[in-house]
Amino acid sequence: MARGAFIVIEGLDRSGKTTQIAALYEHLISLGKKVEQIKFPDRTTAIGKMIDAYLKSQADIDDHAIHLLFSANRWESVSKILKLLEEGTTILCDRYAFSGIAFSASKGLPFDWCKTPDVGLPEPDMVLFLDVSPEVAQERGGYGEERYEKEEMQKRVREEFVRVRDCGGRSLRWEVVNAGRAKDQVELDIRNATQALFNGVEGPIRRLWAP
Ligand code: Z5A
Numbered sequence: 001m002a003r004g005a006f007i008v009i010e011g012l013d014r015s016g017k018t019t020q021i022a023a024l025y026e027h028l029i030s031l032g033k034k035v036e037q038i039k040f041p042d043r044t045t046a047i048g049k050m051i052d053a054y055l056k057s058q059a060d061i062d063d064h065a066i067h068l069l070f071s072a073n074r075w076e077s078v079s080k081i082l083k084l085l086e087e088g089t090t091i092l093c094d095r096y097a098f099s100g101i102a103f104s105a106s107k108g109l110p111f112d113w114c115k116t117p118d119v120g121l122p123e124p125d126m127v128l129f130l131d132v133s134p135e136v137a138q139e140r141g142g143y144g145e146e147r148y149e150k151e152e153m154q155k156r157v158r159e160e161f162v163r164v165r166d167c168g169g170r171s172l173r174w175e176v177v178n179a180g181r182a183k184d185q186v187e188l189d190i191r192n193a194t195q196a197l198f199n200g201v202e203g204p205i206r207r208l209w210a211p
């Protein structure tokens, strides 16, 4: 039996990640596929609650320490991710290690240091990067109240995402989607980019940035 596909959606704040994951999820359900949605940060765990307090500016945490907490929050989901994939369930994941690097590096932490704690995580079969200019993102109801939701920060993060893509490693598939268009157009592009994965994937789950 083919294993499930691991599909990650990345992008800036307000790029439509959650909207598009929900649309793809409904499409896969309508096709009778086994599919699950996951999201990072996962704010439901003990570590996730610390991250939530940090993002809401209710707690101050050193930049290095919060970076490691975001990574630990992914590691605590690994057994669940592997189990779902092995039993043939497709995973749609809202943000992953790529956000981890882009956000922390844009605060000035060394890029390679940021990458290290996520080395060895399950590697996605495809990353869809929803690209919007910070200006378009801001038109979508403006940024929220959380710590990183400022135009200047989002501009730096967008630049860091280019570096993250370029360090992806040989096997990583990174597709850029123009997410500045109407929702249904973006949805169609995402469906077309991912449909070869809908019947599952042959071969083992690779590890992210493994040597
Ligand atoms: N972070 C980190 O630092 N390190 C890490 O390792 C990880 C994350 C994993 C919280 O993330 C913060 O954590 C985030 C990165 C950091 N900081 N920031 N910024 P989060 O995922 O919990 O929160 P978020 O990125 O802010 O998600 P979001 O605001 O929910 O954005 P979204 O999911 O991309 O957008 P959306 O909710 O689908 O859509 C936003 C609005 O736009 C909504 O009103 C939609 O109806 C509308 N929309 C969506 N698509 C369109 C189109 N095509 N046209 C017009 N309007 C649209």
Ligand code: MG
Binding pocket: 013, 014, 144, 149
């Ligand atoms: Mg937000």
